[in-house]
Amino acid sequence: MDEIADAAVLVTGASAGIGEALALRLAAGGARLGLVGRDVQRLDDVARRCADHGVDVATWAFDLGDLEAVGDLAARCWDRFGGVDVLVNNAAMPKRRHVLSLSDAEAEEVMRVNFHSPVKLATTLLPRMIEQGRGCVVNVSSLGGRLGILNETAYSASKFALTGWTEAAALDLWEEPVEIRLITPGAIDTAIWSRPDNDDAEFVGELEPPDTVAVAIEDAILGGPFETYSPDMSAFVEFKMADMDAFQRGTIAAMRPEV
Ligand SMILES: NC(=O)c1ccc[n+]([C@@H]2O[C@H](COP(=O)([O-])OP(=O)(O)OC[C@H]3O[C@@H](n4cnc5c(N)ncnc54)[C@H](OP(=O)(O)O)[C@@H]3O)[C@@H](O)[C@H]2O)c1
Known part of the structure; x- marks a missing residue:
């Protein structure tokens, strides 16, 4: 997109954290906004x-876990604004x-909310975006x-799936008038760390403010590179790719020093 002003943007997970910061940033830039979340x-x-x-x-x-209704949500947003220019799949x-403590139902719910739902929103809106001659997901x-994260098998699986889908979709849509972008946040200071019905979070280190990622998303909409690490923690990924065994040993040594 050339500019934010007047763009119709659908933001999921807009009721808190990164999505809230993004919504406010885009509103300040003059975007028209469709906001999705559960907490009314x-x-x-x-x-x-x-x-x-x-x-x-x-x-x-x-509730983005309701896959039967997600396509209809996308269509309603399209009709409400007379088109959608940008979809930001942020909720998770x-x-x-x-x-070994994660139930099948829990793993399935995580995949529905974090992977199948954003994909359904994208596949509902992308053909319409292509027809209108512009769009960005x-x-x-x-x-x-x-990276696999300790005690986050379902979350990591859902995010690996979303990352893979995004990489592959960008290739499939290379010649179409739509842009596909991937944001890879690091550790951000939001409620995701204290949501109920989760084991305690074990991250030790500095948390970045949500606006850091909101800025990265805005830059991506405005034609930034395919993938943005925000903050840039890509060195961890490079280390893992260079030596997975050393990476795993280092992770356990840091997180489970007693082992
Ligand atoms: N914070 C971090 O350290 C971090 C790191 C890496 C990646 N990320 C990613 O950044 C994105 C935003 O996370 P955040 O940190 O801002 O988390 P957050 O503060 O917990 O906010 C999550 C948002 O997603 C919405 N949401 C969750 N489940 C939903 C559902 N079933 N249906 C509809 N909305 C749902 C929440 O809405 P309600 O509260 O209204 O349900 C909320 O608006 C996520 O994709 C997350 O994986 C975050």
Whole structure:
């Protein structure tokens, strides 16, 4: 996209964290916004603060795990704005559990929310974007989509899947008038670390503010490179790719010094 002003942008996970920061940033830039989340109060509060910038905002309180209805949500947003220029697939759920404590139903829910739902939104909107001659899909993955994370098998699996889908879709759509972008956040200071029904998070280190990633997403919409690490933690991925065994030993030594 050449500019944010007047672009119709659908942002999932807009009721908190990175999605909230992004919605406010895009509203300040003059975008028209479709915001999705489950927490109606928080969603309405974000929408109100976006509307203070004088832009058109619509909200959909919606559980993205409901795959039967996700395509319809995308179509409703399209109709509401007379087209969608940008889809930011940002919503996701963690499910921190030891691999042997994670139920099949939990793993399936994580895959539905973090992988199948963003893919369904994208595959519903992309043909319409191609027909309208422009469009951009930004998928927010995770460093956990490049590295396996301790106690996050389902989350990592869902993010590896989203990363792979995004890489492959960008190739399939190379000659089409649409842009595909991938954001790979590092550790960001949001509620994802304290969501209920998860084991305690074990990350030790500095957490970056959500606006860091919001800036990266805005840059991606405006024609940045295919993948952006935000903050740049790509050195961990390079280390893993160079020597997986050393990476795994180092991870266990850091996280499980007693082993
Ligand atoms: N924070 C980090 O350290 C970090 C690191 C790497 C990647 N990421 C990625 O960044 C993205 C944003 O995460 P965040 O840190 O901002 O997390 P967050 O603060 O927990 O926010 C998650 C958002 O997703 C929404 N959401 C979750 N499940 C949903 C569902 N079933 N249906 C509809 N909405 C749902 C939440 O809405 P409700 O609360 O209204 O349900 C909320 O708006 C995610 O894709 C995450 O994987 C984050």
